[in-house]
Amino acid sequence: MTIFDELKELVDVPTAARSYGVEVQRGNMALCPFHRERNPSCKLYTDHYYCFGCQAHGDVIKLVQELLSLSAIEAVKQINSDFALGLDVDKPPDMEKVNRLRREIAERKAKKARIEQMYDTLYKYFALLDRYKIHYAPKAPTDDIDRRYLYAVHHIEYAWYLLETFNRTDADGQEEIKLEVDQIEREYKRCVEEWGEW
Numbered sequence: 598m599t600i601f602d603e604l605k606e607l608v609d610v611p612t613a614a615r616s617y618g619v620e621v622q623r624g625n626m627a628l629c630p631f632h633r634e635r636n637p638s639c640k641l642y643t644d645h646y647y648c649f650g651c652q653a654h655g656d657v658i659k660l661v662q663e664l665l666s667l668s669a670i671e672a673v674k675q676i677n678s679d680f681a682l683g684l685d686v687d688k689p690p691d692m693e694k695v696n697r698l699r700r701e702i703a704e705r706k707a708k709k710a711r712i713e714q715m716y717d718t719l720y721k722y723f724a725l726l727d728r729y730k731i732h733y734a735p736k737a738p739t740d741d742i743d744r745r746y747l748y749a750v751h752h753i754e755y756a757w758y759l760l761e762t763f764n765r766t767d768a769d770g771q772e773e774i775k776l777e778v779d780q781i782e783r784e785y786k787r788c789v790e791e792w793g794e795w
């Protein structure tokens with residue numbers, strides 16, 4: 598809630614209008630302060646005003662702004678002081694807080710991207726070993742054992758274990774196995790360069 602919203606909650610249009618010299622008549626109709634007239638054609642609602650003669654309209658801040666020829670923030674200060682609202686109008690926007698929130702959002706995004714990247718690495722390594730294991734399995738007992746098959750059989754359990762652990766861990770825990778994942782990334786590249794995707 599901004600200070601403008603707060604102020605509008607605290608001071609209604611008819612009250613402000615009366616205080617600044619507008620003559621308010623029955624049914625909250627007033628002689629329009631913004632054009633010459635004999636019969637009141639400016640309707641004052643709780644949260645805004647509208648003149649049927651000159652179409653002037655706005656909220657309580659706009660009203661005081663126009664009546665006293667002030668800027669919006671000056672009008673807010675004027676109302677705040679005249680009605681003793683005690684709003685802290687001089688408080689500058691808390692840029693430190695705004696920047697901290699921005700940094701936090703950026704950091705969360707970066708962390709999410711890092712984790713997705715880690716998951717991809719673990720998954721593609723496991724999938725590669727799975728393909729090696731199926732593709733290069735010996736067809737007969739007398740066949741020579743393919744290096745890729747041997748490698749896959751030796752490493753696939755660890756790959757599966759990492760992937761499983763990763764899935765069961767929260768984000769902070771996932772970041773903690775970064776070193777293992779980096780090693781898997783290098784291992785994956787080495788396999789693909791040496792033996793290919795299949």
Ligand SMILES: [Zn+2]
Pocket residue numbers: 629630631632639648649650651652653
């Ligand atoms: Zn008017």
